Amino acid sequence: MVAALPLVLSLGDPAGVGPELIAAAWARRKEEGLAPFFAMGGARLIAAAAATRGLDVPIERIASPAQAAEVFPRALPVLGDLDGPYTPGEPNREGAALALASLSLAARLTVEGEAGAIVTAPIHKARLAEVGFVHPGQTEFVAAAAGVAAEDAVMMLAGPTLRTVPLTVHTSLASVPSLITPELVERRSAITAAALTRDFGLPSPRLAIAALNPHAGEEGRMGDEEGRLIEPGIAALRARGIDATGPHPADALFAERARATFDVAICMYHDQALIPLKALDFDHGVNVTLGLPIIRTSPDHGTAFAIAGRNIADAGATIAAIRMAGDCAARRAEATILA
Numbered sequence: 046m047v048a049a050l051p052l053v054l055s056l057g058d059p060a061g062v063g064p065e066l067i068a069a070a071w072a073r074r075k076e077e078g079l080a081p082f083f084a085m086g087g088a089r090l091i092a093a094a095a096a097t098r099g100l101d102v103p104i105e106r107i108a109s110p111a112q113a114a115e116v117f118p119r120a121l122p123v124l125g126d127l128d129g130p131y132t133p134g135e136p137n138r139e140g141a142a143l144a145l146a147s148l149s150l151a152a153r154l155t156v157e158g159e160a161g162a163i164v165t166a167p168i169h170k171a172r173l174a175e176v177g178f179v180h181p182g183q184t185e186f187v188a189a190a191a192g193v194a195a196e197d198a199v200m201m202l203a204g205p206t207l208r209t210v211p212l213t214v215h216t217s218l219a220s221v222p223s224l225i226t227p228e229l230v231e232r233r234s235a236i237t238a239a240a241l242t243r244d245f246g247l248p249s250p251r252l253a254i255a256a257l258n259p260h261a262g263e264e265g266r267m268g269d270e271e272g273r274l275i276e277p278g279i280a281a282l283r284a285r286g287i288d289a290t291g292p293h294p295a296d297a298l299f300a301e302r303a304r305a306t307f308d309v310a311i312c313m314y315h316d317q318a319l320i321p322l323k324a325l326d327f328d329h330g331v332n333v334t335l336g337l338p339i340i341r342t343s344p345d346h347g348t349a350f351a352i353a354g355r356n357i358a359d360a361g362a363t364i365a366a367i368r369m370a371g372d373c374a375a376r377r378a379e380a381t382i383l384a
Contacts, residue, residue, distance in 0.1 A: 049374035050161035051113035051122075052082035052367060055151040057166025058144045059090050059129055060136040061348030062358040067166065068095035068102045069360035070367055071121040077364050080371030081117035082164070083107060085151040086127025086143070093131035098356045110159045125150065133354025141172035148183065152190040155339045161374035162340035163187065164366050167348045181215050184334050187341045199236045199335040201309065202318060202345055203369065204326020207299065208309040210237050210335075211318035221314045222270055225257065230278025231285075234311050238287045240335035241308060243380070244373040253298060253307035254279050254291030255317060261294045275313075299325075319345075328361040331369050340373045342366040 057063030067084055068091050070077075084091060088104045095102040105120035107113055113122040127150070129143045148165060155163040165183045180186040181195075188198035201210045212233050213224045234252055241250035254275060258268035265272060275292045282289040290307070297303060298310055299321040312318035322330055322345070330345030344362035352358055 049080065049371065049378040050159070051110055051117070052080060052162045052164055052370050052374065053110065053124075053151045053154050053160035054082055054084050054164045054367070055166055056085065056087045056090075056127075056144055056147040058136055058169045058172065058348045059087065059140045060132050060134060060353060061167055061169065061350055062353045063166030063348070064091045064094035064131065065098055065133075065354065065356075066344070066358060066360045066363040067091055068100055068121065069098060070364050072100045072102055073360065073364060074117070077368065079364065079367050080161075080374070081114040081122075082367060082371075083110060083113040083117070083122035083124050085147045085154070086123065086125050087129070087147065088123040089128050090131040091121065091123065094133070094354065097133065097354045110154060131354075134350045136169050136172050136348070136350060138172065138175055141169065141178075142176045144168050145173055145176055145178055148186065149190075152187050155341070156191050161378070162342065162370035164363075164370050165341065165343040166363070167344065167346060169348050169350075183343065184214075184332075184341075187334060187339075188337060191337045191339050193337055197232075197236065197336050199233050199240070201237065201240075201333050201335050202322040202330055203333055204322055204330045204345075204365075206325050207304060207322055209312055209318035209322050210234075210309060211312050211315045213314050215315065218314060218316075222257065222268075225270060225274050225313060227274055227277035227281065230254065230275055230311070231281040234278070234282055234289060235285065235287060236336040237309055237311065238282075244335075244340065244376055246376060247308055249288055250308045251306070252282070252287065252289040253293055253303075253310045254289055255295045255298055255310055255312045256292035257313045259294070259296070261292050328359045329365045330362055331366045333369060333373075340370055340377065342370040342373075
């Protein structure tokens, strides 16, 4: 693949596992074949976090993203002077402010074309709200930075054996039926199909649309949302030439044989999508935002304050997020050259 611009990693909450996992990812860069990346700030705290894991991670400050690729083989490149104390497991307002500053600058660099993709480490939303963060999560923040409406930024969870998309995300289960519409099914599924082709190299992605109710509603006996809301959305997708099937009963959709028949499962609500992904691919799950002009990925886990700084956190999901961002960035760079 064509070499893309270096990736930028935001720090996440410095009291969480983000800094140590950034260090661990750099330490495994050769064996994992990772594309060059740099951290947006946090030189001292990443060094301290690396020490808690017994890692030899030299840090080298860079003045611009363009220097990252040259530095990356010998040291972890860190851009800028943003920094703070390393207090694992003890989140505070100062740490939240650092996390927000790192995220803001990393997003700006990516939007302005100085970084090939942004990989976001986990944040603590309640603490961020205390320092002015007004978005439900990083997905919506990055979408706004890229000039995309929140409803057009699609969350996909991806692991080695499964990809899932929740149509509704951070909302109560009771509100889900009122939020599902044929237009929602069609629009978010179409965004997903286009992204799988552009960024994941699937020319004709296969979409399996999950049902909302048990047994796909049993022809209306257990709910009529399938026939009234989901099936019209699937019909609209097929009319656009998209390979969409369903609605499939969710209790059978994630069996091994069933997974072989689709490239992504479009789910109706948060846990319907995340439970199977985390059950199958927890240590390698990636949260990727589709529908953006930039590439954004994140490990599919939280700050894990309880184990931060204890050399327990698995770096697999962070490495997977970096690898996915690098692969997607290379595909876009190649497509730009061929266009």
